[in-house]
Amino acid sequence: MNKRSSKKKLRDAGQGYLFMSPTLFVLALFIIGPILYAIFLSFNKVQLLGGTSFEFVAFENFSRIMEDNRALIALKNTAKYVLIVVPCQTALALILAATLNAGLKGEKFFRIVYFLPTLTSSAVLTLIFMWMYNKEGLINNLLEMIGLPGYNFLGDPDIALNAIMLMNIWATAPFFMVIYLAALQDIPDSLYEAAELDGANALQKFFYVTVPFLRPVTSFVVIMGLIGTFQLFDQSYIFSGGSGGPNNSTLTVVLLIYQYAFKSLGTMGYAAALAFALAIIILAATLIQRKFSKEESLY
């Protein structure tokens, strides 16, 4: 009896590993292995001439970050991007979701329309916006029509990053809107009815019932937003043709990592160190956000 049950256990374990084997393979070769490899790389100077050679440099790659002017610019650009895009896209997503949820006719149609940017690839969206941002493009024409000055969206270092921000708020908000929409279904009608009895108007109901009730979802949306915005790459790359220009104004941390890893020689180890720095920044931002949202919910 005992023998048979241990045999069954063994067979179960075998089946478990059989079912997990593709996952274990990828996990080992392309995720856990590379993380360890990345740690090794970040402490080495890596040369990719013919073969790959390593030279141990201890913490030099990390200390170099502080002296690297372009790294500081990239960090500043990325921070500005995160601080503006995350609140804007979260607020827009919430407003759109609440409006869609008001029980108006045609809700389904609007929902399908709003969702379009989420389906479209970042490459296509960036190209469409570059075409609209063109000097004689649609947006400048519209501005001229209502008597406002036009901008050189693509070429002016003061404007270029803002142009990307605007595009990405527009492109990402609908995704988070759907998350809010799902959560809005869970708000009990009785809460609104109680607020109505107290004489609350629509706006008051939104701020005193909807927003507080959705706080956990908002926390999730903000964390997802933080993780996504810190990793901005595609749009900056396509916008600037890979350079981060004009005048480094669209240079983001990930674009810089890409340039150091694959576009210049001998800086792959430094790029790996930058990647770890970014991972730590994202982790810290997420933790700070968590702490804030917990403290808020005490009140």
Added chain:
Amino acid sequence: MNSRKKSFSKRLLYVILVLYAVTTLVPFLWALSSSFKTLEEIISGTMNFIPKNFTLANYQQIFVEQDLFPRWLLNSLIIAVIGTLLNIIFNSMAGYALARLAFPGKKALFIIILAVLMIPAQVTMIPNYLILKELGWLNSYQGMIVPAMVNATFIFMMRQFFINFPKELEEAAQLDGLSRLGIFFKVVLPLAKPALAAQAIFVFMGFWNDFMRPLIVMTDTEMYTLPLGLNTFKGQYVSYWNYIMAASMVFTLPVLLLYAFFNRYFIKGISFTGGK
């Protein structure tokens, strides 16, 4: 009084809805209309959404001017379709094992998979490049597919799905003498179709729209996927926005079709990733 106030706020809500719908649609309509315009009309900088001289020439021309265009389309399709199929099978297998089978180290493995979700791709991107180089997998389909043939998010989703899956069906199949793998493929997977559909759409979109990974793995223009091809194309035909927009539309169409057919699974998939 109250009903008049209500109808006013209703109208206000409609105004918001319509305004934002216009904001969403304008870029797409503008791109679509530009793709049917002649170069002269593009350069003249007019604002009409209906082309003066409607032409299909841009769509023909992109295939003539850039003879790699069909190849890029094919590369994108091969990578996205095979990658999606493997993901569906492997993520479901892992999710099933984590939900139903007992094996040592299961809990640790589950925690590792959750932890992997938190690590930004930039950390593994550089070593992955070196590993693929060592394997001779740069500029190959497997170099794009194999590292992404499982996905932690969807393993997690399938685990949640299988935990709530009725056990009786499997037990009946077991009595009929089917093996675990047989049960999984013949009984369990066919019943998991809605979860598989939601997963398939998001994995497909992930492969189809990915820009950074092919940028690193594919250096040979013949092996480019469409997003990379589009970017190169833009570099070659800088002011030919009629071509660039036509190419963009060709690239967007497959995902829009997918969306038209599987609309409801999209919403399900997102509300799942939304922590439900």
